[in-house]
Amino acid sequence: MSEALVSSSWYRVAQLQPRLRSHARLHRMRYRGALWYLVQDPVSQRVHRFTPAARFFIAAMNGERTVQQLWELTNRQLGADAPTQDDVIRLLGQLHAADLLQSDVSPDVTELFERGQQQERSQRQRSYFNPMALRVHLWDPDRFLQRVRPAIDLLWSRWGGLLWLLVVAPALVLLPLHWDDLTGNFSDRVKASGNLLMLWLVFPVIKALHEFGHAAAVKRGGGEVHDVGVVMLVLIPVPYVEATAATVFRSRWHRAVVAASGMAVEVFLAAIAFYLWLLAEPSLARAVLFNVMVVAGVSTLVFNGNPLLRYDAYYILSDLLEMPNLAQRATRYIGYLVERHAFGATDVDTPEVSRRDKAWLLAYGVLSACYRVLVTVAIALFIAKEFFFVGVLLALWAVGAMAVIPLVRMLRQLGNPRLRPHRQRVRAVIAGFVVAVLVLLFVVPAPFRTVLEGVAWLPPSAMVRAAEEGFVVRLVATPGSRVEAGDVLVQLASPTLQSKLEVAEGRVAELQAVYLSHLRDDRTQAAIALEQLNAAQSELATAREHAARLTVRADTAGVFMVQRPQDLPGRFQKQGDLIGYVLDRPQLVARVVATQDAADVVRAETTRVQVRLVHEPDRVFEGHLQREVPAGEEYLPSRVLALEGGGQLATDARDSRGERTLERTFQFDVAVQGVTGATPLFFGQRVHARFEHPPEPIGQQWLRSMRRLFLSQFHV
Secondary structure: OOOOOOOHHHOOOOOOOOOOOOOOEEEEEEEEEEEEEEEEOOOOEEEEEEEEEHHHHHHHOOOOHHHHHHHHHHHHHHHHHOOOHHHHHHHHHHHHHHEEEEEEOOOOHHHHHHHHHHHHHHHHHHHHHHOOEEEEEEEEOOOHHHHOHHHHHHOOHHHOOOOOOOOOHHHHHHHHHHHHHHHHHHHHHHHOOHHHHHHHHHHHHHHHHHHHHHHHHHHHHHOOOOEEEEEEEOOEEEEEOOHHHHHHHHOOOHHHHHHHHHHEEEEHHHHHHHHHHHHOOOOHHHHHHHHHHHHHHHHHHHHOOOOOOOOOOHHHHHHHHHHOOOHHHHHHHHHHHHHHOOOOOOOOOOOOHHHHHHHHHHHHHHOOOOOOOOHHHHHHHHHHHHHHHHHHHHHHHHHHHHHHHHHHHHHHOOOOHHHHHHHHHHHHHHHHHHHHHHHHHHOOEEEEEEEEEEEEEEHHHHEEOOOEEEEEEEEEEOOOEEEOOOOOEEEEEEEEHHHHHHHHHHHHHHHHHHHHOOOOHHHHHHHHHHHHHHHHHHHHHHHHHHHHHOOEEEEOOEEEEEEOOOOOOEEEEEOOOEEEEEOOOOOOOEEEEEEEHHHHHOOOOOOOOEEEEEEEEEEEEEEEEEEOOOOOOOEEOOOOHHHHHHHEOOOOOOOOOOOOOEEEEEEEEEEEOOOOOOOOOOOOOOEEEEEEEEEEEEHHHHHHHHHHHHHHOOOO
């Protein structure tokens, strides 16, 4: 409460005879052990929280007592805990602004009308200033919910919870077994033009059932739901329901159930869709089921399941912590800290929160603001990538809503009378903060590095492969010995090829005899036999060529290396199977792939290179940039660098090999030190290379990244 007991404005309200409107409902609640009272307005669907002292004053308002009498009564009953006159004036103003107050004074119809218009304008402005969510009211669903109340009572009971577990639990067990099928080529499948249209149609349906879950849970708890509408979330119609009636539920667990019901419905739908997806053949219906799982899964994890955004998980967290209006209180508390400790204002109202609550408010305020900006920017960039003009407008709109408008409001707040005595300090703090940020961003050097993926590289000539399928007879060259190009390494045998060779030789011998027998007697038959003989000799040459390939030779000079050579004799090798390597250098070389935006920095400003091998991530090897492939490449050196192989680079789905990238890339060879005598296990595996650059202020790094983003994503 304020320290001054009396107020200079008391005469304006002292003789009023107020009372609470008849439709308002009063509820007694406990939050974190403290007693509070809630005044619920069923008409506006708003709930207001008051202290026990304010509740005593409100309960005493009967339309006959004057404000002076009410204040004197409160002082007699509550003593030192009674509100001051300024507190009473603020309380009456709050009730009046909420249209919960009646008095003996004739209402100012014009003022009421203007206040209603102002509230509508405020709601519209909140929508306009949030370009991600434009809200439109549709209808009142309370009567419908009342008609289906028996079904709601059954589904939102213990039996319904058991059914939910029986459906969802097996799906969670089966999901890892089919994870590769679900996530394979995920990005291309989701962003395909036909699939985006399907997502646009599926999303509102799933969200309508999600919101029905909230409404049903409120009805099950005895509340009322009078508002259903649509929010245009990133140009997608998303239904919503007004579930504020759950705020007055006594049990925090009941309130949390209401907040979690929407996600529970989505998880249930995702489980059903998963079972049907397993049974369905590739078809349009299977694609719809896949999109149901995407919507119910991704939206639950990124949006509804994240308490840093003001969706379901936020209300669950607020209810379980018993900290209503967590986001608003966090904002007010951070504002108090700035005014009190940074600006030096001593007459700021101190929030009545415990030490533990202060930690929650501070942490939530900072984390939620950062995450909200991150999500908004990510959405704007995604839309800008697909629709450049719309995305840029949306990004500017979002920047204005999240940065410019709050900055203007903050500057207006600086004119608050509380801060006038500290104007010089306020200006100094703001100027110091701006200068500190600019220095930190554009003056102080920060570590600058580029992390790229590559593959433990060998040229095709260094890989010893079976040119024909067959069984390994013996290793001609000793593993670990040096060989020259053309030396025999491995001898294979193929009964099938040997049989074909013998048949071809016999056919040639037979046709030679036929040709010689007809050469003197019948020139016509001799010509026919000669033609057949030539074809047979061609087949024999082909058979001998295939048989010669059973002798595996070295394509280059180097050291012949084989993994577990004792296991090779007698093993069947398919055509193209890797048998070993011929290494012509002592060091491991990683071929690293860089996109166009990173190639310039890697090429010109690299001071140090460090490499980690995927199979040995805890070890860091030093390296140096050996050479650059002369021209940009459209094909990856290995499929392990593609998204489908676990890498980071998107490939063209039309390429049967899966190695053609969607954009031109540049390849660098990095000599890795300390891996001499590398075993063949290294080759073909993914590596991570970190290129260190000269320190650079982080602001310049951001500007460079933004420029690259516009060049690479938007081609401007």
